[in-house]
Amino acid sequence: MASSKPAIWNEKLELPGHVRFMEGVGDLSMLNVISERSTAEIYLHGAHVTHFQRNNEPPLLFLSQVSQFADGKPIRGGIPVILPWFGPREGQPMHGFARTSNWDLKEIVPAKNGAIALRFRLEADETAGFPPFAADYLVTVGDTLELQLTVTNGSKDKELSFEECLHTYFHVGDIGATGITGLKGVSYLDKVDGFKQKTETADAIKVSSEVDRVYLDTTGAIEIHDARLQRKIVIGKQNSASTVVWNPWIAKAQQMSDFGDDEYLRMVCVESGNVGKNKITLAAGKSSSFSVTLSTTPLM
Ligand code: BG6
Numbered sequence: 382m383a384s385s386k387p388a389i390w391n392e393k394l395e396l397p398g399h400v401r402f403m404e405g406v407g408d409l410s411m412l413n414v415i416s417e418r419s420t421a422e423i424y425l426h427g428a429h430v431t432h433f434q435r436n437n438e439p440p441l442l443f444l445s446q447v448s449q450f451a452d453g454k455p456i457r458g459g460i461p462v463i464l465p466w467f468g469p470r471e472g473q474p475m476h477g478f479a480r481t482s483n484w485d486l487k488e489i490v491p492a493k494n495g496a497i498a499l500r501f502r503l504e505a506d507e508t509a510g511f512p513p514f515a516a517d518y519l520v521t522v523g524d525t526l527e528l529q530l531t532v533t534n535g536s537k538d539k540e541l542s543f544e545e546c547l548h549t550y551f552h553v554g555d556i557g558a559t560g561i562t563g564l565k566g567v568s569y570l571d572k573v574d575g576f577k578q579k580t581e582t583a584d585a586i587k588v589s590s591e592v593d594r595v596y597l598d599t600t601g602a603i604e605i606h607d608a609r610l611q612r613k614i615v616i617g618k619q620n621s622a623s624t625v626v627w628n629p630w631i632a633k634a635q636q637m638s639d640f641g642d643d644e645y646l647r648m649v650c651v652e653s654g655n656v657g658k659n660k661i662t663l664a665a666g667k668s669s670s671f672s673v674t675l676s677t678t679p680l681m
Pocket of ligand 1: 548572593652
């Protein structure tokens with residue numbers, strides 16, 4: 382009988398007791414990861430981390446109860462990898478094709494302090510006006526969740542200009558009791574106000590209506606203070622100059638078929654990357670990386 386497992390299913394890469402291939406929702410291939418201090422789930426579809434949870438803590442990531450899990454469709458929640466463009470692009474899917482492509486799992490390596498590192502790769506042919514490129518995504522599941530995205534221009538003679546973003550959906554206990562710090566004084570494009578350029582004035586950003594802001598030229602760490610879960614999430618970044626903050630709020634939540642009407646109350650997206658004027662340009666054959674470390678501490 383023919384195996385129903387996809388070709389990308391490579392059991393040789395399993396790490397007994399720690400990393401197991403499974404059929405996830407929608408029969409999509411998923412990796413279940415158990416490290417000494419946390420658990421995670423990662424789909425090959427989009428190299429999408431849908432779940433990360435430190436032992437004895439609530440989940441870090443929000444995942445919609447009504448997300449689609451299907452070829453060609455993005456997953457709503459977790460960490461979509463946005464590449465090579467952010468936002469709409471004429472005649473092309475929103476937020477690039479990386480989040481709906483099947484990535485290969487290349488290796489699994491035990492890392493320090495009982496963490497487990499998994500490296501995924503996407504090789505893109507010349508497409509949508511982009512020269513060929515490769516993306517390597519290293520996901521380290523441990524006491525923290527570390528994410529590193531490296532893009533290599535595969536062209537022999539053309540520049541590659543691209544945007545990249547780890548569109549992270551955080552789970553919060555109550556959006557009304559949540560504040561986001563680290564962006565005061567930073568200038569941003571307000572997408573809900575006609576892309577007007579503004580400067581952040583709040584010590585702690587509170588979400589009480591639709592928020593969709595692209596903060597530019599900002600490399601510092603961001604914190605999410607969640608008074609309901611009594612948890613502080615720290616987003617440390619390297620080589621990431623942009624941060625996007627998004628919550629669809631009531632009307633947009635109702636319009637989205639893959640997002641529950643009330644789910645806006647328990648999530649906020651704080652996305653790290655290089656978008657808009659912070660986009661990256663690479664000469665032929667060159668690479669660039671950015672990384673994000675997500676950690677949590679009790680809120681004092
Ligand atoms: C955010 C954008 O990053 O993603 C928003 O700033 C967008 O404008 C949101 O609505 C969700 O996008 P999508 O394609 O996943 O529905």
